Amino acid sequence: MSIPANLKFTDTHEWLRLESDGSITIGITNHAQEALGDIVFLELPAAGTRYAKNDACGVVESVKAASDIYAxxxxxxxxxxxxxxNAPEQVNTDAYSAWLFKITPDNVADLDAMLSAADYEKAIG
Structure with a gap:
């Protein structure tokens, strides 16, 4: 699966998409879901909850392991x-459509510090 050029990425394998309302949609990358294997459970953050950058805000459980999701x-x-x-396997089917949560960032300019698709592709080699 190709890495969408319109997204930004983290080194912890989350993808980010800026929405027209200023919110940012976040999911895990195809690389992450492939490494995890079949996803069987997701614990997602509750609306209205504030997180600092890099706070653990959820959990992805697969048949292989449980991994934190970071803000x-x-x-x-x-x-x-x-x-x-009810259908966590959607992340395995299409990681870039099966978004996990949306956040209103304190500073949308922080998105500029994230990896581009080309840089993320180099990072995962």
Whole structure:
């Protein structure tokens, strides 16, 4: 699966997409879901909760391991993708469509410090 050029990325394998309302949609990358294997459970952050940058804000459990999900930016959670609670395997099917949560960042300019698609592709080699 190709890495979408319109997204930003973290070194902890989250993807980020700036929305027209200033919120940022976040998910895990295809590389992450491939490494995890079949995802069986997601614990997502609650709307209204504030997180600092790099705070653990959720958990992805697969048949292989459980991994934390990190808030790549400081801000307040606006929405979690509740559809994934009952169907976490959607992340395995299409990691770039199966978003996990949306955050209103304290500073949207922090997005500029994230990896571009080309830089992320180099990082995962």
């Amino acid at each position: 790549p930016l400081a801000g307040v959670i606006v929405e979690s993708n509740d559809d994934l609670t």
